[in-house]
Amino acid sequence: MKQTKLSVAIKATLLGTAIASAPAAFASEKDILDTLKANGTISQAQYDELYEKASDSVTVSTKGGHLKFKSGDAKFQLGGRLMADYAAISDDRNLDGDGSEFRRARLFVKGQIFNDWGFKAQYDFAENDVVAKDLYIAYDGFDSTSIKVGNHFMPSGLEAQTSSKYITFMERSTIQDVFAVGRKNGVSVATHGDNWTLHGGLHMQDVSNDNDGRDEDYGYGVRATFAPITGKTQAVHLGASYSHQEFDDNGTERFRARPEIHTINTRPFDTKIDGVESTDNYGLEAAAVMGPFSLQTEYFAKEVETANGDFDLDGWYAYGSYFLTGESRSYKGSKGVFGRVKPKSVVGKGGIGAWELGVRYSSIDLYDGLATVPGINTAGEEGEVLTIGVNWYATPTIRFMANYVQSTVEHTGTLLADEDIDAFQVRAQIDF
Amino acid sequence: MKQTKLSVAIKATLLGTAIASAPAAFASEKDILDTLKANGTISQAQYDELYEKASDSVTVSTKGGHLKFKSGDAKFQLGGRLMADYAAISDDRNLDGDGSEFRRARLFVKGQIFNDWGFKAQYDFAENDVVAKDLYIAYDGFDSTSIKVGNHFMPSGLEAQTSSKYITFMERSTIQDVFAVGRKNGVSVATHGDNWTLHGGLHMQDVSNDNDGRDEDYGYGVRATFAPITGKTQAVHLGASYSHQEFDDNGTERFRARPEIHTINTRPFDTKIDGVESTDNYGLEAAAVMGPFSLQTEYFAKEVETANGDFDLDGWYAYGSYFLTGESRSYKGSKGVFGRVKPKSVVGKGGIGAWELGVRYSSIDLYDGLATVPGINTAGEEGEVLTIGVNWYATPTIRFMANYVQSTVEHTGTLLADEDIDAFQVRAQIDF
Amino acid sequence: MKQTKLSVAIKATLLGTAIASAPAAFASEKDILDTLKANGTISQAQYDELYEKASDSVTVSTKGGHLKFKSGDAKFQLGGRLMADYAAISDDRNLDGDGSEFRRARLFVKGQIFNDWGFKAQYDFAENDVVAKDLYIAYDGFDSTSIKVGNHFMPSGLEAQTSSKYITFMERSTIQDVFAVGRKNGVSVATHGDNWTLHGGLHMQDVSNDNDGRDEDYGYGVRATFAPITGKTQAVHLGASYSHQEFDDNGTERFRARPEIHTINTRPFDTKIDGVESTDNYGLEAAAVMGPFSLQTEYFAKEVETANGDFDLDGWYAYGSYFLTGESRSYKGSKGVFGRVKPKSVVGKGGIGAWELGVRYSSIDLYDGLATVPGINTAGEEGEVLTIGVNWYATPTIRFMANYVQSTVEHTGTLLADEDIDAFQVRAQIDF
Structure with a gap:
């Protein structure tokens, strides 16, 4: 034997x-x-x-609720995610009312073929639209390094890079709408050790053919993370990112955000700036996991370069979360993001799932004294958002969330009265 | 041994x-x-x-033309359906002409994971649009009971609940357009025995974010069915349903239907009612299978509550079908619907498939003496439709259909002359 | 043993x-x-x-980077393709600028069930739109013969019938935009021997319901191919095709083409003709494979029948390609098309892939002295396009392409000055 x-x-x-x-x-x-x-x-x-x-x-696996195929030199996965949201909103203006939506409804096929080549084709069909998400080809033939071409996440902050399947609250913090880069069509190179990552990218805009007699806008960025501690129940994460965006037509750009409520159709934090030539984004991030307790915070600053001078926007958020059932948030030191929470006991296998409480404070400042220069800035909002959340992870892939959100929009630029927007919202989520 | x-x-x-x-x-x-x-x-x-x-x-099966995966605690299926229609239409008005369309073109992934949890993500891409169909998460941990959240069929009548893969004629009866609830985004609970079902649901509208400063419309409903006889070749089905729909803006609602022809773009049965606050729907259903012969009938009534008083709309259909090749329509007593017909011999395995003849009469009445109240009802149609059909089930999943449809639209509300719309239409259908 | x-x-x-x-x-x-x-x-x-x-x-295979399932009487495949394009364009007019797009982003499910029945459901989601590609049911129960109903390729020329996964240059020759039939919703019958094919079809238009009180346009066509030599490294292909298109409304038709550059939004070769009743298309094709070297050429003529007389449009292309690494273009005599190039050594399995050089010349003539008849022809372009290309087949399913395109648009009909449009464009491509 x-x-x-x-x-x-x-x-x-x-x-x-x-x-x-x-x-x-x-x-x-x-x-x-x-x-x-x-x-x-x-x-x-x-x-x-x-x-x-x-x-x-070829071996087939349904482990963990995922359908995967694996042979000696190839892997395939067919999957997706569904998020059904229901919300009751109260507001000083006219955003009142109960609403529902599918926040995300995605399907994907991904694979690894001929040992060294990866790919992913992922689309979102929520709201009966087609929106390209990951659409890339990857070369993974170098040690611990992946080169991707196509539509995929460009370097950005911690919350932006963490999958929507795993974020602690129903919406990412309001500042992400303005400061995060998200998916773009381009090339990036990512390398990593066990407790650090380095990711640089160069990108055009989205998947569409936008040529209309001028150059398509482009940008580039870089992100680095380091984890002094990286264990299953104890971790410390530090990170920094920088990105640059070039605007070819030097036109008016809007910097807009929702108040961590997605079922409203408007984005009340809304600043317009004329003659924008380019922007520079700076981000700092830190997080810690201490058993069932965790903390996470990020700060962003954006310098907007215009023909009329530069303007500075910024924002930050901080949050804490605690697992009543003893789990820990799952930090991935080699990826610089948080991953899937696996409940200690699973509903359907005799367990009760995992229960998590969280509270987040966000602050956003899109006002830089611009309103006094006519035609340059027609809004100039500041504001803050408080979110209290409860998450129930019934299984590793099924999660129910409830968030109470209280936000204040200060129309500093237009001298209008402040506005309060509150919501109670719930989500049923699965990924497969 | x-x-x-x-x-x-x-x-x-x-x-x-x-x-x-x-x-x-x-x-x-x-x-x-x-x-x-x-x-x-x-x-x-x-x-x-x-x-x-x-x-x-994990075991993989292609049995019956379906791709399925099964392990000890999980199941997955990847599938879809295609229906290609070709029609020749003659009409008193201007709907004349030959036409073609893909009536349905769907893909889905569904599964059962961690024993007790189900899900389905199904989209229709016919006509080069995206339309959400089943998008739900289900909890099946209670005996014979399923709780679903997301977009799925709310309680409604027999023909409405029977899959379009299995309906006897190319289109459901014309009254379904006005009286059936269909898929909505909400929560429902369904329980059943071997020969009875009970299904209750509460729903918002569709998958989109429709919040525009008012509450999204909502509704609820219930359906019960009972089968005194439930065998493979002999069955009797009885059922009743009730549903309520609330309209938040009390605006004008249109109650519209096609005459069992889908390749025309208009819906000639078309009644508008102003100030609609809510509607109540009542349905009765009965069906019988006697070997190769079957009968099916449903009656619907809708009470439309408005600021100007209530109005009553109703309709019914009845049909018979006969299998020349001796098969029986497949009644599912534990689901309260009809299912897949499996031909006794299959084309491709030495057989000739199953051949079925059917005839249906539908009557719809959207007129309640409303035309005399100016501005309340601008149409007020009545009408009847006769459909004669032949179905060839080449295999359990491939079906070819031919329907001759003769319909009469009586423009009672507007005192216009009656209108005849006839069509000969054929379909090639597969589900996988 | x-x-x-x-x-x-x-x-x-x-x-x-x-x-x-x-x-x-x-x-x-x-x-x-x-x-x-x-x-x-x-x-x-x-x-x-x-x-x-x-x-x-059921046996599962990931061989060659494709996910396939096979049992005794059924086969399934889940796949797709991604093509990410990046281009720099210079032009006499206003098409200047750098651009990017996803040229194709498709998913499909196809299968063979109950021995004799095939199907395919394929959609393209590039540019965040839904476009039906193959949507058909096939009966393959006769020897070497396939009958298809639904949306699929109607008989047309060699380059049009060759999959976009396998074409030698990033775009098919400019004449295909005007002269190729492409996919239509209808019925076709294809039969073949080892070195010949015969394909006839009858079709309506696309998958949508276009009925608007008139007959949907229809057409028919046939293609025959013969290969005197058909080996793995030596082949000679000959072919001819004819198709007819009927226009029900006798309105204005545009005959338009891009200059083998797809990232521009306009189609500068653009001829409008009024009162078009029908068109007849004639195509001739020839190709030869001599080891790593190959040649391919096609000629097309289109007769446009109008109330004001007939007009003749035509065009042709010719190209050569050479594999530096010794592979041959893969000719399929029983299909009358070219197929997948399999590199002799694969990147990821110790190899360098296959390298191919190609050059193509295209000529298009959409001018037939029409400009002198007012209102009949508002454009009347002629032109030529030269493309030089390099292809790197890293694996059988992953290909990187670079094309330099030089095109001249002669606005003969409008007597405007000639226009030069040049582009350098690259593509990353995978199919799975």
Whole structure:
């Protein structure tokens, strides 16, 4: 038996496949072969030959609620996510009313082929529209480094890079609408160690053909993260990012944000600036996990370069979360983001899921004394948002969220009265 | 051998998996193990261990033309449907002409994960649009009961609840356009026995964010069905449904229907009513299967509550169908709907498929003496539709349909002359 | 052993399945059974029974970067393609500027079920739109013959019928925009031998319901190809096609083309003709493969029948390509098209991929002395396009392309000055 296991281990190493992680179908055939070999039914030579052939098999897995396929040199996954939101909104203006929407409804196919090449095709069909999300080809042939071309996340901050499947509140903080870069069509290179990441990218705009006799806008950026501590229940994260965006037509740009409520159709934080040539974004990020408790904060500043001089916008948020059921937020030091929370006990397998409480404060300042210069800035809002949330992770892939949001919009630029927008909103979420 | 089979049966029960229905791959490995055990090549203990591991495998099935994946605690299916229609229309007005369209073109992923949780993500892309169909998360942890949240069928009548894959004629009866509830974004609870069902739901509108400073419309409903007889070739179905719809803005609502022809762009049965506050819908349904012969009928009444008083609309249909090749329509007593017809012989496996003839009469009355109140009702149509159909089920999932439709629109409200619209239409259909 | 192999071969023939091409999972179980049989562990009878059961299994394959499923009577594939384009354009007019777009972003499910029935559902989501591509049901029960109904390629020329995954340059020649038929919603019958094909079709327009009180336009066509030589590295292809298009409203039709650059939004070759009743298209095609070198050419003529007489448009292209790494373009004599180039060595498996150089000249003439008849023709362009290209096939399914395009638009009809449009454009492409 020992020799057999050794021979298997050597083969596994040669094949570049850890047997421990081999999917079920192959593992099952391998077990039959192991038994037959141990019983002397088949010879070592026969075992070796059959083992090699069996390891060519494609194994199918539904583990964790995901449909995956894996062979010696290729992987495929078919998946998606659904988020159904229901909200009751009260407001000083006319945003009142109960509403519902599918916040996200995505399907994707992703894969790794010919060992070194990855791809992902992901679309969002929520609101009966088509919106391209990840659409890229990746080359992963260098150690710990991935080169991507196509539509994908450009370097940006911690909350922006963390998947919407895993964010702590129903909406990312209001400042992300103005300061995060998000997905763009371009090229990026990402490299990492166990506890650090470095990601640089150069991009055009989105997936559409926008050519109308002028150059499409472009930009570039970089992000670096470092984790002095990176464990399953204890972690400290530090990060910084910079990005630049060039505007070819030097026209009017709007810097707009929703108050962490998405079921309203307007973005009440709304500043227009004329003659914008380019912007520079600076971000700082920090987070800590201490068992069931975690903290996270980010600060952003944006310098808007115009023909009439430069203007400074900024914002920040901070939040804490606590798992009543003892789980920890899942920090990935080699990716510089947070990942999936796996409840200690699962509803459907005799458990109660994971329960998490959170509170977040966000502050946004889109006012830089601009209103006094006619035609330059027609809004100039400041504001703050407080969100209190409860999350129930029934299974690793199914989550129910409830958020109470209290926001204040200060129309500093226009000298209008302040405006309060409050909402109670709930979400049912699955990813597969 | 007997002991082995017993031990397998006990294990199967413990694992909660009926071996009879186990997919092919696992079944095949199990057969090899059974043989090796019977030959004395492996011991009972080895058999037991290998059996348990093999049963963890994901098994893939293409049975019946569907791609399915199944493991111990999860199931996935990737599928869709295509319906290509071609029609020749003659009309007293200006709807003349030959036309074609894809009536439905859908893709879906559905699954059951962590034992008790279901989901489905289904979109229709016909006509180069995106239309959300089933987008829901389900909890199935209670016996014979399913709780769904998201976009899905709210309680409504028999023809409305029966999948478009299985309806007897190319279009549902004309009254469904006005009286059926269809899919809405909300919550519903469905419970059932072998021969009865009970389904209640509460819903907002569709998947979009429609908030515009007022409450989104909402509604609720319930449906109950009972089958005194429920067999493979003999069945009697009885059912009743009620639903209520609230309109927040008390505006003008249109109650419109096509005459069982979908390739025309207008809906000639068209009644407008002003100041609509709410509607109440009442439905009665009955059906019977007697071997190759079946009957089905439904009656609907709608009470429209307005500031100017209440108005009553109603309609009904009845149809019979007969299988020349001896099949029976497939009634599902535990679901209160009709399901897939499986031809006795399949084209592609030496057979000729199933052949079915059907005839349906529909009557719709959207006129309640309203035309005499100026501004309240600008149309007020009545009418009737006769459809004669032939269906060829080449395989369980591929069907070709031909319908001759003769409809009369009586413009009672506007005192215009009656209008005849006839069509000969054919469909090629597959679901996968 | 010999007897076993013979028995297997016979069974394989009876089952209609070539064992050589059986997917991995089944093949792997078969190997175990072969070994057990050879060792005398199981009897011939047991072997036969287990073999038959194992062959019912669904086998999953990721070979060649494609996800496929296969059982005894069914096949499924889930796939798609991504093409990300980046271009720099210089122009005499106002098409200047750098641009990017996703040229294609498709997902599909296709299958073969109940032995004789095929289907495909393929959509393109590039530019955040939904565009139906292949949506058809096929009957393949006759030898070497396929009958398709739904949206699919109608008979047309060589470059038009060759998949965009395999075309030599980033865009098909400019004449295809005007002369190729493409996908239409209808019925077609295709039959073939090893070195010839015959394809006839009858079609309505696209997948939408366009009925507006008149007949939808229709057309028909036929294509025949013959290959005197058809080998892996040597081939000669000859073909001819004819198609007819009827226009019901006898209105104004535009015959428009891009200059082999897709990132511009206009189609500068643009001829309008009034009162068009019908068109007839004639195409001739020839190609040759001589090891790494290949040639391809097509000529098209279109007769436009109008109330004011007939007008003749025509165009042609010719190109050569050469593989620096020794591969040959892959001609399929039984399909009359070119297929996938498989590089001799693959990046990710120790290789460098395949490298190909190509040059193409296209000429288009949409001018027939029409400008002198007022109101009949408002443009009347002629022109030519030269494209020089380099392709790097990193793997069989991943390709990077660079094209330099130089085009001249002669506004003969309007007597405007000639216009030069040049572009350097690159593409990253994957299909899965």
